[in-house]
Amino acid sequence: MKAVEAVLEDARDRDLIARNAAANKKLQLTAETPDRSYLHPVQIEARFEAARQIEQETRGLSPADVAAIRASSASAVSLARDFGVSDVLIGKLRRGEVTEVGRYGYVPRLALVATLVLGGQRIRELGLLDHHDINLADGYIRRPRLKTDASERSIPMLPALRDVLLEYRATQPPHVPPFATRTGKRFTGDNVRARLRPVRARANALLVARGHEPIARLTPHTFRRTFASILAAAYPRD
Numbered sequence: 001m002k003a004v005e006a007v008l009e010d011a012r013d014r015d016l017i018a019r020n021a022a023a024n025k026k027l028q029l030t031a032e033t034p035d036r037s038y039l040h041p042v043q044i045e046a047r048f049e050a051a052r053q054i055e056q057e058t059r060g061l062s063p064a065d066v067a068a069i070r071a072s073s074a075s076a077v078s079l080a081r082d083f084g085v086s087d088v089l090i091g092k093l094r095r096g097e098v099t100e101v102g103r104y105g106y107v108p109r110l111a112l113v114a115t116l117v118l119g120g121q122r123i124r125e126l127g128l129l130d131h132h133d134i135n136l137a138d139g140y141i142r143r144p145r146l147k148t149d150a151s152e153r154s155i156p157m158l159p160a161l162r163d164v165l166l167e168y169r170a171t172q173p174p175h176v177p178p179f180a181t182r183t184g185k186r187f188t189g190d191n192v193r194a195r196l197r198p199v200r201a202r203a204n205a206l207l208v209a210r211g212h213e214p215i216a217r218l219t220p221h222t223f224r225r226t227f228a229s230i231l232a233a234a235y236p237r238d
Contacts, residue, residue, distance in 0.1 A: 004022050005020065005022040005023055008020040008021065008022045008023070009022075009023065037216075037217040037218065037219060037221075037222045037225070038222055038225040038226045038229060039117065039215070039222060039223075039226040042207070042212050043203070043207065043212075043215050044117055044226065046203040046204075046206045046207050046210075046212075046215075047113050047117070047199060047200070047203045047215075048110065048113060048114070049203070049206060050199045050200075050202035050203040050205075050206060051109040051110040051112070051113045051114075051199050052110055053202060054109050054198055054199060054202060055107070055108075055109055055110055057084055061083060061085060061089075061093075065083055066093055069083065069090060069093055069094065070093060070094060076090040076091050076094070107182075107195060108168060108171075108179065108195070109195055109196075109198075109199055110164060110168070111164055111165060111168040111178075111179075112126065112179065112192060112195055112196065113196070113199060114160070114161050114164040114165070115141075115161065115165070115179075116223040116227075117223050117226055117227060117230075118158045118160055118161035118164075118227065118230065119141050119155060119157065119158075119161055119227065120155055120223070120224050120227035120228065120231075121141070121143065121155075121223075122220065122224070123189045123192045123193070123220050124189050125143060125144055126179045126187055126192055127177070127179055127186040127187035127188055127189075127191070127192070128144040128186070129141070129144065129177065129178050129179060130177060130178070131169075131174070131177075131178055133178075134165060134169075134178055135157075136157075136162060136165060136166055136169065139156065139157040139162055140154045140155060140156055140157050141154070141155045141157055142154050142155075143155055156231075156235075158230065158234065179192075200215060200218060203215060
């Protein structure tokens with residue numbers, strides 16, 4: 001509004017207009033306060049619990065599980081149901097198309113939620129992170145450059161986030177990015193959103209069952225505002 005007023009004032013001085021309407025406060029409309037969403041503590045807790053529950057249900061496969069699958073004569077559908085993975089993955093294991101020992105079929109959700117809520121990362125930034133960007137020893141995450149040099153900076157890692165990422169790091173192959181698909185490709189924004197949708201649905205179910213309001217509005221900036229609020233509470237200024 002100040003810029004508009006200055007332009008009109010200059011136009012009035014040049015006799016291009018009769019008066020500067022923007023200078024009349026009575027003619028100015030009061031803008032509505034934007035609805036800036038953020039997560040309340042009970043909603044954060046529900047999201048974390050929902051992510052843990054879904055991960056347990058789709059826990060992936062240990063090396064012992066893989067050996068048992070390859071030795072079993074049961075159908076792929078039956079094994080998929082017993083081990084909580086897809087029958088397509090079962091088929092690939094049996095045919096030897098997947099050979100690396102690890103947590104096959106594991107879909108990270110808790111680490112995603114924690115890094116967004118407790119780390120303030122943008123959704124696009126998650127796929128750009130490398131292991132050296134997540135410094136668990138010194139407790140910070142280096143945010144990669146997106147648009148300008150100012151976007152590249154180090155963010156302090158809250159203790160709760162460090163605990164989650166320490167556990168998550170133990171499940172990851174060292175040669176793929178921290179947040180990658182089953183084929184080792186970096187997450188895109190769509191990858192992240194697809195993994196967050198069931199978490200939101202489960203979290204809302206938990207909230208309603210406990211007599212709380214569900215998460216009504218959720219945008220990528222909801223996580224960043226929540227993180228900013230947590231930092232302000234954790235590190236108050238004198």
